[in-house]
Amino acid sequence: MxxxxxxxxxxxxxxxxxxxxxxxxxxxxxxxxxxxxxxxxxxxxxxxxxxxxxxxxxxxxxxxxxxxxxxxxxxxxxxxxxxxxxxxxxxxxxxxxxxxxxxxxxxxxxxxxxxxxxxxxxxxxxxxxxxxxxxxxxxxxxxxxxxxxxxxxxxxxxxxxxxxxIGDIDSLPGRANKSIWHPFQQHQLQSEKNIMAIDSAYGDFFQIGNPETVQSEKRSGKGEQSALQTSVLRPAFDGSASWWTQGLGHGNPKLSLAAAYAAGRYGHVMFAGAVHEPALLLAETLLQNLQNPRLQKVFYTDNGSTGMEVAVKMALRASAQRYGWDSTSDEILMLGLKGSYHGDTIGVMDCSEPSTFNKKVEWYRGRGYWFDFPTVKMRRGRWFVEPPKGLEAEFGRSRSFKSLQEIFDVNKRDSSRYEAYIKATLERLSAEGKKFGALVMEPVVLGAGGMHLADPLFQQTLVDVVRRNYRFFGDELGSVTLRTATDQHAWKGLPVVFDEVFTGLFRLGRFSSASFLDVHPDISVHAKLLTGGLVPLCTTLASQSIFNAFLSKDKSDALLHGHSYTAHAVGCNVALESLLEMTQMEKSGDWAGFQRSWMGGDMFKRLRPDSENERQQTISIWSMWSNPFVSQLSQKETVDSVFALGSVLAVSIRDQAGSGYTSTAAVGLQKKLLQDAGPHGWVVHSRILGNVLYLMASQTSKMETLRAIEKMLLEAL
Amino acid sequence: MxxxxxxxxxxxxxxxxxxxxxxxxxxxxxxxxxxxxxxxxxxxxxxxxxxxxxxxxxxxxxxxxxxxxxxxxxxxxxxxxxxxxxxxxxxxxxxxxxxxxxxxxxxxxxxxxxxxxxxxxxxxxxxxxxxxxxxxxxxxxxxxxxxxxxxxxxxxxxxxxxxxxIGDIDSLPGRANKSIWHPFQQHQLQSEKNIMAIDSAYGDFFQIGNPETVQSEKRSGKGEQSALQTSVLRPAFDGSASWWTQGLGHGNPKLSLAAAYAAGRYGHVMFAGAVHEPALLLAETLLQNLQNPRLQKVFYTDNGSTGMEVAVKMALRASAQRYGWDSTSDEILMLGLKGSYHGDTIGVMDCSEPSTFNKKVEWYRGRGYWFDFPTVKMRRGRWFVEPPKGLEAEFGRSRSFKSLQEIFDVNKRDSSRYEAYIKATLERLSAEGKKFGALVMEPVVLGAGGMHLADPLFQQTLVDVVRRNYRFFGDELGSVTLRTATDQHAWKGLPVVFDEVFTGLFRLGRFSSASFLDVHPDISVHAKLLTGGLVPLCTTLASQSIFNAFLSKDKSDALLHGHSYTAHAVGCNVALESLLEMTQMEKSGDWAGFQRSWMGGDMFKRLRPDSENERQQTISIWSMWSNPFVSQLSQKETVDSVFALGSVLAVSIRDQAGSGYTSTAAVGLQKKLLQDAGPHGWVVHSRILGNVLYLMASQTSKMETLRAIEKMLLEAL
The missing domain is CATH 3.40.50.300 (P-loop containing nucleotide triphosphate hydrolases)
Structure with a gap:
């Protein structure tokens, strides 16, 4: 005792x-x-x-x-x-x-x-x-x-x-290697040695099986006795925030109770023609907090991929209807950015350009045009906006800014070169007879495609050009339909779909990542952090004018989509609790300590009113990873560039062989972080995307933990 | 007190x-x-x-x-x-x-x-x-x-x-009508009057808002006072088993505790290169209980639709690889049945023939050939196998059997006409140069496509013909590859994919619905009942020979699929509990009372050994809906035909105008059941598919409840 x-x-x-x-x-x-x-x-x-x-x-x-x-x-x-x-x-x-x-x-x-x-x-x-x-x-x-x-x-x-x-922890990797087909895993390169047995998790840490202990026990053959003498488990910082889902810590008793309550009160209720309180409250909470006057309706699905499938179906119907296309013969394409990623179901794979992820999927048929885009990076302590390779003439050469904040002050920057380039491109595509059904983007950060921080000004300009130039997309008919519309928030040019699955709900520090661009999408998709890292759930929000495209006397014109667990009560209730917690944290200034390190002279100032809805907005660009650390990191020999925003840190490692998904430049660093325990006795589990190693804190990560990791990372490099 | x-x-x-x-x-x-x-x-x-x-x-x-x-x-x-x-x-x-x-x-x-x-x-x-x-x-x-x-x-x-x-229950429909985009709903035909407010659920019953009470209160304006005098809620039997998901009753405390425990122990852990106990145990439990020696690997996704997308990706790779197709130029098709349905994501929509569900989806491109197939129905008290319309010459005329059991004794029946027809069709398709990547079927019952009970002999024969005749699908190369394979369970002809999302896990009375056909698929997909009606989760099981098609030194050859919440601990743990409960019920003979009503002289006998694995099998065909009731129901004037199997009852209502999804013949009956409370004070909520009204019990439904519903249904007709 x-x-x-x-x-x-x-x-x-x-x-x-x-x-x-x-x-x-x-x-x-x-x-x-x-x-x-x-x-x-x-x-x-x-x-x-x-x-x-x-x-x-x-x-x-x-x-x-x-x-x-x-x-x-x-x-x-x-x-x-x-x-x-x-x-x-x-x-x-x-x-x-x-x-x-x-x-x-x-x-x-x-x-x-x-x-x-x-x-x-x-x-x-x-x-x-x-x-x-x-x-x-x-x-x-x-x-x-x-x-x-x-x-x-x-x-x-x-x-x-x-x-x-102990036996269970010991046996998990071997048994998993036998029975489990892992996601995104080349199994020929997998052995039980590189399967991590996760015994439990709490806060930001996994308790993982310590392979050395298990091995030494096997050798000594003493079993129980030696196990009592050595540590069987080892804490590992969950550096991918559990695949980008986690925000309020593992084993959060409030979320568990929220899940249990909904399970106890409802189980699940089928959602066709029915409603229950958690689903309604969640829909209302999202509509209210996103502060996008366009969004009026919430459609539920189970994950980001299915939510994006729904977004695609919504947008295609709206544009095909307005522009009078016959979808059985007309091939309708998506407009987007290169390196985009919207999920693994085949429909949304088709929304991205051919890449390692999709090109070997037999049914993949990329349907779209994808823009090269300028990216934001810190190199050797300075922030740059860099044009895509080969487009220096069109976009201008790499330009440095005095802060990340300055780059995000999009309404103060000059967009004329972007505008000219985008218009010329759309002009050409239109002349080729290409038909586009939507503009689809991940605002600010393109996640799975390689952790690219897009120049927010380029994304904003793309939306503006698309909305102001219907002539690139359809004929007079569309324009007339729009002019007679009474809905001031009706979509213009093309339906704009924002995939905020990764970037939204405080991942980048704000409820909505669209707000960084000062843009109101017509369709907005949210998942991952939505349920705080507990169960899958996704919401696709749409404007009234998108919704109206499905109205008719004919049942078959409806959006005939729905999964059995649509709006499952457990997910909706956990999401409500999760959003409540995070918005309360924001209101109570729980992140002020992190924000301080990013606060420059021009921070937290008011921007000029949004032309669309005249609301005013306080811009704040900050990260849970400290400003000086990011700068230090960017000075390291092996580091090509870095960025940090919200809870995300992305480190590009120099790779002579190229930077794609198949690059192995970051593997060494990843291994080091997982093997070498820091002074606190724990290791760091991280994920890599090609030559990019990223770390993702949860919204409840403690400053001392992140500062310790910063130290470990600097030492590992 | x-x-x-x-x-x-x-x-x-x-x-x-x-x-x-x-x-x-x-x-x-x-x-x-x-x-x-x-x-x-x-x-x-x-x-x-x-x-x-x-x-x-x-x-x-x-x-x-x-x-x-x-x-x-x-x-x-x-x-x-x-x-x-x-x-x-x-x-x-x-x-x-x-x-x-x-x-x-x-x-x-x-x-x-x-x-x-x-x-x-x-x-x-x-x-x-x-x-x-x-x-x-x-x-x-x-x-x-x-x-x-x-x-x-x-x-x-x-x-x-x-x-x-009371205010909340009252306001739910109106607020939902404002903010919620419902699945499968033509919103122009929806008003707040036909949105069901679900206050809670327990066992087989929803507690739904009683619109009459709410209305009368509004009129009287007395609010609280009158509410105390009239019943605000009304119990409604959950006649769709919560969209086919529910098996162990709503508000089941064991499932809630299982969910809460996993949430408390893990939250969620990302599953790439990692494993946790509930995911592994669930995989092992499924592999063991399905008793299909082909299946070796379990892949996790979030719902039936995504699980089928994975199945399609698996099958396409395996067949394209063996037959040496170039998927960028070769259009690979699916072989299946008409009226099939595998989910709402665009990839799996493409696996079904054009129908109301998909034909208006702009990106839908049906990729396959779909067989007409004979169906099983009870008409006027007798069981029939009926040929599809226009194919009487090929399949023979409608034939009656003395019991449903006799129809399911597939190995005793003559399959020669089916075989001849299937071979002739495949011969023709092959001559046309069509390339097929898989045979995809829902075994026994085709659910969302309209609740068709397929003749199990036809489905069995289709698999047999496909497996024995590689020549319809590929060249000598494929055959040689197969002959040199050491894996006795390697797929033959085409990978056979069974979509058991709806039919499996005791929905039809057995753990596996493939067992009704005495067939071992190469890929098997399970969801819905898997998590007992609590949270979404899906498993796609595959054979070693399918798995091997993704092995190489190149990471990009892997199955690059995975959702953030892949194998989420809450879902896996609930599924474990759910499967444990149901298998224990089976072992303890909890369904004996229901089975008795279906037991004829030739029941529960041993069939001849399965040629593939020589295991022996006890065949039992029964339903939770009583045999005499089904017979009585089929005698009703307005009823075209009926079937019952496991917990499923499907009633086809006569419709002069046709029988598709847009038929409204069953609407009247559905309304009646929801409005007229039976002697016990509750109503029945049901779902319809065109002219088919179906009822689905949970695996824990009480006999007295179902018998009461049978009475209500007979009276309503």
Missing amino acids: LMMGKVRLRDSELAKSVHDELSAYSREGEGIAVVETAGGVLSPGPSGALQADLYRPLRLPVILVADSRLGGIGSSVSAFESLKLRGYDIDAVLCFGGPEAANLEYLRDYFRSHSVQTYGLLEPPPRDNDEDVDQRNTREYYGSLNHAKTFERVVDTIRRQHRRR | LMMGKVRLRDSELAKSVHDELSAYSREGEGIAVVETAGGVLSPGPSGALQADLYRPLRLPVILVADSRLGGIGSSVSAFESLKLRGYDIDAVLCFGGPEAANLEYLRDYFRSHSVQTYGLLEPPPRDNDEDVDQRNTREYYGSLNHAKTFERVVDTIRRQHRRR
Whole structure:
């Protein structure tokens, strides 16, 4: 038992001191250490945090001491559920009061149905029994044969569960290699050695199997004994924010409870012609927070890829209808940017230009035209806007800016060269007879296509040109239809689709990434951070004028799309909780510490009113990765360029052989970060895209964690 | 307070008696009724079921009485979590011990952060206080001014929450009509009147807003008062099993806990190069239970549509590679059945022939050849296999069988005519130079395409012919590759893809619907029931020979597919629990009662060994809908034909105008079932596909419920 005294410890310090104490014990040799908590599983600890939350970073296996008093069945089962809700494993239940106690029989059956063994123990003699001066009663109690046997069985159970746990962690990679077809994995290059066994996760950290321990145990053949002496698990910073989904930390009890509540209240309800509260509230929350007066309707699907399929279907119908195309004979194309990526279903693959990702998919037929675009990079401590290769004449040469903020002050910059180039290109495409159904873009950062920070001015100009020049896309008919429209927010030129799946919902520091461009798309797609890293869900938001394109007396004109779990209650409720948390963080200024490092003289100023809706906007460009660090990083010999925005950091490593998806330039750095534990004892798990290694914090990452990683990264380079 | 005495009531009877009692009170006029439960929220009721489970069908708003004793903070928060886990709303928390009590301050803050108000109340005087013979203390207690005020505030809170709740239910349809773009909905035909507000769900029932009540309240303008007198909610049987997903009842606490545990232990972990226990165990469970020796690898996606996209990508690569096609120039097609449906993403839409669902999607390009096929139907009490229209000469005329079982005894029936027809067709297609990449089918029942029960012999024969005749698909090269393959389970002819998204995992009464055909597909896709109606998840299982087609030294040859939430821990853990429950039900013979009504003389017999793997199989054809009922139904004047299998019942209504998706013949019946409450006070919510009205039970539906619905349906016709 750990005596904490009266000192008010921070939660993390308390957990760490328990961890250190246990580590010290484990070095001393074989044995079982028990951390006895005070009061019930949810009794408050020193800081006021509930104990089960407080100790959750350790996720120690639990021996639940059941309550043998009247009402103890209910409170014991409740305690069990509160532990499960936080991802604890319960090794055994102890119930005092002897084998005949009333609660024992019930609890034994109940917990058996949850695969947990319950043991009945005699009530110990009262501690302050004056008559028992020589502690005879206590000795008798522990000496009683039956009783001692029960204790032995409990200890056996603990040891058995421990062995099983280690065995499981040990076996996961090999078994996965046998049965799992991993996403984006060339399995010929995979072995069980490079499969990471994830035992659990908390906050920004995975607890991963420590292959060295497992190996050394196998060699020593001592199993349990040596396992008790070495650390089986190792914490690894989740450097991809769990594939870009995570924002509020793993094992967040609020999100778990939100999921559980929706599961308990609804399960799932089919959404055709029906509505439930979480789906409606989420739709209303998104419409309100995106502050885009065009968006009026919310369509639900299950992930970014399906949400983009819906966006494509919406846009195609709207443009085909206005411009009077016959879709059975006319091939309608998408307008977009090179290096774009909208998901892995075949329809949205077709929205991107041929690339490593899609060109070997037999049914892939790229349908579109994709612009080269200028990118934003920090090189050797200075921010640049660089033209795409071969287009220096059209876009001007690489130009440096005094801050990232200056680049994002798009309304102050000169867009005439971009405008001229875009117009000339569209003129040519139009002359070739090409028909376009939508402009589709990931605003600001093109993610999966290689982590490119696009010049926001180019993206803004592209939208402007498309909206002001219907003549490139359709005939007079379209123009007439539009002029007679009463909807001031009707789409112009082409429906503008923004894929904010990766970039939206605070990933780049703001609720909407479209706001960086000062543009209101007609269709906007949101997923990933939407559900805070828990379950898949996607929303496709559309304007009234897009929606109207599907209205008719004929059912078959409707958007005949829907997945069985459309607007599943669990996802919608988790999303509501997730958005609430993040918007509250923004309001309370939780990111002020990070923002400070990016604050220059011209920060947080008002821009001129948006011509479309006259709302005013405060622009702020900042990252959770510190400004000086990004600058330092860009000075490193092996680094080609860097950028940071919101929680995203992208580092391009120099590669003589080229920079595409198949580049292996960043592999060495990635391995180093995963192998070399820093001074805090943890490693960094990261993902690479070709020669780009990126790191993604969650919206709740602690500054000390990120600063430590910055140090590790600088040292690794 | 309801006194239950010593009588052992069934849980459902207990809930019903509370419901009846409350209903009686509500008819007496205005007021607040309190159901006081005994002990803690999870204390066992008379049957042993936990009280919070017992009363869950009523989902009454809860006043949680907090524990003011030492340790009471933890037990109160735990109780709160156990209630939330079951979908209860907590209106207020009461904490005895007076405003100064230690627990009150903490709990007030804690519950405020969950939007629940906590009230401190003085401890009541002891009940058996002999000195207080005239109950002066008690009167004083209740008379104390401050105290009375607190009580008033509690009552106010209850009333306010009640009004809010009714207001929400009332407002849901109108607000949804404004903000939600519904799946498969022609919105021009939608008004807030036909949007169903779902307040909650439990077991097989939705609690839906009762539009009549809401209307009458609006008229009377009395709001709260009249709401207390009429029922605001109405139970509706979830007749589509929540769009085919639901198997274990809504609000199933085991599934909620499984979801919460995974959320608490992991959140979500990115699955590229990593593995976690629930994903691995689920993969192993599926591989083991499907009993298909071909299947070796499990790929995860988020829904049936994306899972089928993956299946298509897998199959195309395998066939293009073996037959040496150049996919950039060769158009590779799918072989399938007419009326098939594999999802709404554009790639899998292309796998189905042009239909109402897809033909207006601008990018749809049906890529395949689709066979007409004979169907199984009961007409006027007799089972028939009917040839498709216009193919009587090839398939023979409609033929009757003495039981559904006899039709499914596929290995005893003569397949020669089917074989001849299929061969002739493939011969012709081959001569036309058509290239096929896969045979894709929904085994047994084609769901979304219109609920067609395919003749299993035709489907089996199609697979056999495709596998035995590579010459229709490729050149000698393919044959040579195959002959040199060491893998006995390598695919032959074409990769056979079974879309079991709807038909598998006990929907039709068996774990695998392929088993009805006695066929082992090379690729098998599973979703919907997989996660028991909670969250989206899909698995695509493949054979080693399919997997091998993606192996190379080149990363870009891999299956470059993956969604961010791939193999999300919540979904995998819920699926594990769900499959465990259903397989246990099967083992324990939970469906024996249903099976009995379908048991004829030739039931449950052994078939001849499967030629491929010599395993033996027990065939059993049964439905949760009773055999006599199906027969009676088929005799109805307005009914064209019927079938039932597993939990599915499909009723084709006669329609002079045709039978497609746009038919409205079944609308009247659907409306009737939703409006006319049966003797039990509930209505039936159903879905239609053109002229077909179908009903789908969950795997846990009670026989008495289904028998009651059978009666309602017979009367409605």
